[in-house]
Amino acid sequence: MRYLTFALPKGRLADKTMVLLEKVGFTCEEMKEDSRKLIFVNEDLKLKFFLAKATDVPTYVEYGAADIGVIGKDTLLEERKNLYEVLDLGFGKCRMVVAGPKAVEKKLKQNELIRVATKYPNIAKDYFNNQKNQTVELIKLNGSIELAPLVDLSEVIVDIVETGTTLKENGLVVLEEICPLSARMVVNRVSLKIEHQRITKLIQDLKKELN
Ligand SMILES: Nc1ncnc2c1ncn2[C@@H]1O[C@H](COP(=O)(O)OP(=O)(O)OP(=O)(O)O)[C@@H](O)[C@H]1O
Ligand SMILES: O=P(O)(O)OC[C@H]1O[C@H](OP(=O)(O)OP(=O)(O)O)[C@H](O)[C@@H]1O
Numbered sequence: 001m002r003y004l005t006f007a008l009p010k011g012r013l014a015d016k017t018m019v020l021l022e023k024v025g026f027t028c029e030e031m032k033e034d035s036r037k038l039i040f041v042n043e044d045l046k047l048k049f050f051l052a053k054a055t056d057v058p059t060y061v062e063y064g065a066a067d068i069g070v071i072g073k074d075t076l077l078e079e080r081k082n083l084y085e086v087l088d089l090g091f092g093k094c095r096m097v098v099a100g101p102k103a104v105e106k107k108l109k110q111n112e113l114i115r116v117a118t119k120y121p122n123i124a125k126d127y128f129n130n131q132k133n134q135t136v137e138l139i140k141l142n143g144s145i146e147l148a149p150l151v152d153l154s155e156v157i158v159d160i161v162e163t164g165t166t167l168k169e170n171g172l173v174v175l176e177e178i179c180p181l182s183a184r185m186v187v188n189r190v191s192l193k194i195e196h197q198r199i200t201k202l203i204q205d206l207k208k209e210l211n
Pocket of ligand 2: 161
């Protein structure tokens with residue numbers, strides 16, 4: 001039997017992903033040890049797990065380096081890889097929003113040419129150009145997005161909000177909602193055919209667990 005390989009995101013989603021997989025019997029004792037190792041194997045069940053940077057998970061799955069991946073919906077929308085999204089895992093819940101100082105709301109609503117800072121240029125472009133029909137200038141950043149309006153790099157940001165604390169502590173507010181987000185399970189297109197039985201059984205077991 002070949003290994004069924006999982007690309008898991010290190011970071012925020014890692015622990016909850018392993019807790020869920022354990023509930024359906026997909027365990028990996030090795031992974032519980034504190035180490036810098038990136039690949040873990042369960043020989044008995046022929047399972048392989050590797051830890052990747054969250055934004056790279058769709059790439060590993062698209063190329064078939066992993067059969068299955070777990071990733072935030074935001075990364076799926078941004079990366080636009082050719083994958084099957086098979087399951088909403090119900091954790092990692094947050095929202096993609098347009099945020100900024102309250103004073104900027106008027107400019108935003110009046111369709112003025114505003115600057116938008118974001119880690120998610122594809123999501124922002126799709127939202128403003130295709131959904132709102134509004135021309136904006138996009139500025140790509142890699143983190144601490146809330147800083148941009150504070151130092152006049154941009155009028156607004158497109159970013160993730162979970163508790164709202166980061167916005168609040170920086171004097172920013174949600175101006176528009178783009179979409180809700182959560183962790184998703186994705187599957188490589190070929191893997192779904194060659195490992196159909198194991199993968200559909202896993203999906204069914206996870207669905208039962210999530211209900
Ligand atoms: N407060 C939050 N901030 C950011 N992401 C969150 C939050 N809550 C849930 N998530 C979800 O968790 C996913 C993984 O977040 P994580 O911070 O681990 O990775 P990342 O932001 O892509 O990577 P990095 O922080 O290393 O650039 C996000 O893509 C998102 O779907
Ligand atoms: O609504 P909250 O609960 O405050 O969470 C939202 C914040 O968390 C994320 O940043 P992250 O911690 O990933 O760091 P980053 O700014 O470096 O991307 C996100 O980009 C927001 O800044």
